[in-house]
Each structure stands twice: as structure tokens, then as C-alpha cells.
Amino acid sequence: MVAVLRLGLDERGITEIMAIAEHIVSVIAAAEGLRLRPDVPAPPTGPATELVGLGREAPDGARSTLGEIARAAKDTLGIDHLPAFWSALAQRPRLLDTVWAKHRLVLGAGQLDAHAKLAVALSVAMNKRSPYWTSYLAQQGRCAGAFDDDVILEIAGATLHYAAFNTISHGMMLDAPQRDLAAADFDRKDRTE
Amino acid sequence: MPTLRFVRPEELSDADRAILERLAKRRGTTVEDLSDIWKAQAHWPALVEANLDESVQAFMQIARLPMLTKQAMHVAVSMSNACDF
Numbered sequence: 053m054v055a056v057l058r059l060g061l062d063e064r065g066i067t068e069i070m071a072i073a074e075h076i077v078s079v080i081a082a083a084e085g086l087r088l089r090p091d092v093p094a095p096p097t098g099p100a101t102e103l104v105g106l107g108r109e110a111p112d113g114a115r116s117t118l119g120e121i122a123r124a125a126k127d128t129l130g131i132d133h134l135p136a137f138w139s140a141l142a143q144r145p146r147l148l149d150t151v152w153a154k155h156r157l158v159l160g161a162g163q164l165d166a167h168a169k170l171a172v173a174l175s176v177a178m179n180k181r182s183p184y185w186t187s188y189l190a191q192q193g194r195c196a197g198a199f200d201d202d203v204i205l206e207i208a209g210a211t212l213h214y215a216a217f218n219t220i221s222h223g224m225m226l227d228a229p230q231r232d233l234a235a236a237d238f239d240r241k242d243r244t245e
Numbered sequence: 246m247p248t249l250r251f252v253r254p255e256e257l258s259d260a261d262r263a264i265l266e267r268l269a270k271r272r273g274t275t276v277e278d279l280s281d282i283w284k285a286q287a288h289w290p291a292l293v294e295a296n297l298d299e300s301v302q303a304f305m306q307i308a309r310l311p312m313l314t315k316q317a318m319h320v321a322v323s324m325s326n327a328c329d330f
Contacts, residue, residue, distance in 0.1 A: 179322045
């Protein structure tokens with residue numbers, strides 16, 4: 053965390069990173085819990101695994117948000133179908149509205165730009181071993197022009213390293229080296245070095 | 246508190262100490278002041294060397310992603326793994 057403070061983020065930036073981590077972990081829990089097969093960029097083939105039906109007509113209350121998601125799917129994922137994750141949530145329109153609104157908020161540009169946020173989100177999806185969200189976010193990054201095979205491999209390599217060092221610190225029960233950090237502790241000179 | 250005491254530099258062979266000195270030089274510090282994440286591996290310096298080489302290739306070497314993005318990824322993955330180090 054010290055490193056990102058030194059590189060120019062402040063408490064708001066750290067909170068943006070935390071938001072990506074918690075949001076992606078939460079949508080992974082739902083997608084993998086519902087046993088959704090990756091359907092971005094291409095719809096799945098083979099036997100269905102989903103715990104809920106995805107072909108049901110959406111309630112009236114979900115139509116507006118689903119329309120927005122369909123447009124976003126075309127623009128940001130390059131696909132003409134509605135991703136299964138959002139189709140599944142559509143049976144609970146208020147849940148769909150809130151999760152979609154948070155998804156846009158969390159991955160929208162802030163202190164971290166949108167491309168950086170997609171890289172962070174993909175790294176979390178890889179680390180949490182989510183086939184659904186790894187496929188989804190990789191495609192989103194490709195469509196945004198942020199990822200190609202090289203960048204995806206770079207993200208995988210970095211994720212490999214984080215997983216290794218997190219395991220070392222857990223396994224050896226290392227104490228955190230810093231507590232109660234504040235952006236003000238890092239002066240302007242530190243931030244630009 | 247760590248589960249295992251950290252190795253003392255005087256307990257290391259010359260070859261093993263040389264590995265830690267290379268790491269410390271790269272990190273701009275001394276063997277004694279290395280981060281605990283490295284000290285925790287130092288009972289087996291060959292592992293330190295393997296992890297250093299891996300981390301340079303996987304993380305430290307700037308390729309296409311800016312360092313801020315990589316550090317942000319590190320924070321997010323560590324948070325998702327409930328790692329407070």
C-alpha cells in the first residue's frame with residue numbers, strides 16, 4: 053500500500069482499489085455460486101450447469117436496466133447477447149439495478165483510470181479463479197484497447213507473484229509492516245520519484 | 246508474530262549470505278534490514294533467489310502496464326486474499 057501512496061494515490065485512490073477487490077469478489081461469488089458458464093465473448097456450448105433458468109422473461113421492472121446493459125454489452129464487450137450474469141439477476145430487478153450501478157461506479161475512471169481498473173479487476177478474477185469473470189473482464193479489456201495477449205500474460209504473471217507472496221506472509225504469519233497510513237505521510241517529492 | 250524465527254545472517258554459509266546480499270543490494274538496503282517477507286524465506290536462500298528472479302520477471306520489470314497499475318493490482322489481490330502484510 054505504501055507503494056501506491058508513493059506513486060500518487062491518496063486515501064480515495066486506495067478506497068477505489070478496495071472497491072474493485074470487494075466488488076469483483078462479490079460478483080464472482082454470485083456467478084460461480086450460480087454455476088454460470090463463461091458466455092463472453094461467445095455463448096457457451098455443451099450441457100447447462102446453471103442453477104437457475106436464464107431464458108425466463110425478465111420482469112417489467114428490469115427492462116430499462118437490461119436495455120442499458122445490452123447497449124453496454126455491445127459497446128464494451130463487442131457482443132450482441134446479454135451476459136448470463138445480468139440475465140440471472142434480472143429476475144430480481146432491484147438487485148439488478150443496484151449491482152449494475154455499483155459495477156459502473158467501481159470500474160469507472162477515478163484516481164485510477166478505467167484501463168488500470170480493468171487490469172486490477174482481471175487480476176482479482178484470476179486470483180479468485182473465476183472462469184466467468186476472467187473471461188468477461190479479459191474481453192472488456194480487449195474491447196477497450198487496454199489488453200492484448202501480451203498484457204493479459206503480464207497480468208497473469210503479476211497475479212502469480214502476488215499469490216505466492218500472500219501465501220508466504222500468511223504461512224509465516226508475518227505482521228503487517230505499517231498501520232494507520234495517511235497520504236499526508238508521503239510528501240510531494242516522494243510522490244514524484 | 247511470525248511462526249518461525251528469522252535466520253540470523255551469521256548462521257548462513259558464505260554462498261547463502263551472498264544471495265541475500267544480492268537481494269539487499271537490489272532493494273537498496275542491508276541484509277539485516279530486508280523486509281520480513283524476504284527474511285521469512287531466508288532459511289532457504291535458494292528459495293529467496295528463485296522468488297527474487299520470479300518477482301523481477303513477474304512484477305518489477307516494467308513491460309506494458311504502468312507500475313501504478315501493477316501496485317494497485319497487488320493491493321487488490323492482497324485484499325481479496327485477506328492478506329494484511
